[in-house]
Amino acid sequence: MAPLKSLEPEYPIIDVNFQNFCASHAIFSVEDFVLHDLYQLAAFAEQQPTSERLKEGITQVLNIIDNLHQPWLNGLELLEDSLQNKQVLSTGFEGVDLLLQGGLREGQLTELVGPSSSGKTQFCLQTAANVAVKNMGYVAYLDTGNSFSPQRIAHFVGQISESAFNQTKQKIIQKAMSSILCHSVFDIFSMFDVLRQLEFDLRSQMDRGEYRVPLLIVDSISSLISPVLGGSGSQGRALMISAGFLLKKLAHEYNLAVLVTNHTVGGEGGLAKPALGESWKSVPHVRLFLSRNRGSNICNMSILKHPSMASGKVADFQIEL
Structure with a gap:
């Protein structure tokens, strides 16, 4: 899994503002998301002026995590x-x-x-x-x-x-x-x-x-x-x-x-x-x-x-x- 900064070129929603918001909660990488209370993170995002964009960023990172799962392979x-x-x-x-x-x-x-x-x-x-x-x-x-x-x-x-x-x-x-x-x-x-x-x-x-x-x-x-x-x-x-x-x-x-x-x-x-x-x-x-x-x-x-x-x-x- 990757640092959030490295995802920005492919996913513009994960911009500097989103990265700074995450860093303020000790989240610097995709792994950190796995370890964090995402309901609490979303609640903090609601309090920000750019809450909708921040929540879109959270959703994008969750999609990235979902895509990391390997597809089914037959024997x-x-x-x-x-x-x-x-x-x-x-x-x-x-x-x-x-x-x-x-x-x-x-x-x-x-x-x-x-x-x-x-x-x-x-x-x-x-x-x-x-x-x-x-x-x-x-x-x-x-x-x-x-x-x-x-x-x-x-x-x-x-x-x-x-x-x-x-x-x-x-x-x-x-x-x-x-x-x-x-x-x-x-x-x-x-x-x-x-x-x-x-x-x-x-x-x-x-x-x-x-x-x-x-x-x-x-x-x-x-x-x-x-x-x-x-x-x-x-x-x-x-x-x-x-x-x-x-x-x-x-x-x-x-x-x-x-x-x-x-x-x-x-x-x-x-x-x-x-x-x-x-x-x-x-x-x-x-x-x-x-x-x-x-x-x-x-x-x-x-x-x-x-x-x-x-x-x-x-x-x-x-x-x-």
């Missing part, structure tokens, strides 16, 4: 889209790729759940390196905790291109590193801004065949969402669902494989379970659980949820300490 159309447009991206971990029948699928939001120090960030870094080296396009990497390490990325790229001659290997490393676009985000509103800009770039540049981003990584999504879930209000939950909707929309419309990480919290009987609660549970297409024995470099990955595979399947793989 054959969905199958053709999956076979023709959605590739599978290798993670670079043989055991994981075997488990997932090739790796991360474009068009899907995959959530990697695991406790602290289980290897989630390293999995993200090596997957980014592998996609970049295979020249599949750019990798968009949203770093929420200063955990992105260009040195580790360069190391992984070097390992992947180990068989190349030194001069060629250096070129591979340089090209791969320039293909990984990292952006630091520290709150959910900054993430929305970055994702809106990414969507704008994808829409404008993919039409010309100049730009391809097969992989989007958010490490970690839970560190952005958890702070807004506190309290008894519903705003935090609405923001969480909006974030999930936007990530899945990007995955589907622009053929991205979206990988997000999530931490764990204590569950029944002391067993670890994914954070963010039941409302988030239905958002990812795929949920994977990652664990690692303390002091060991052997990780265990199991399928918690998958649209085409049975839950409970497990794979072991090795990471570098």
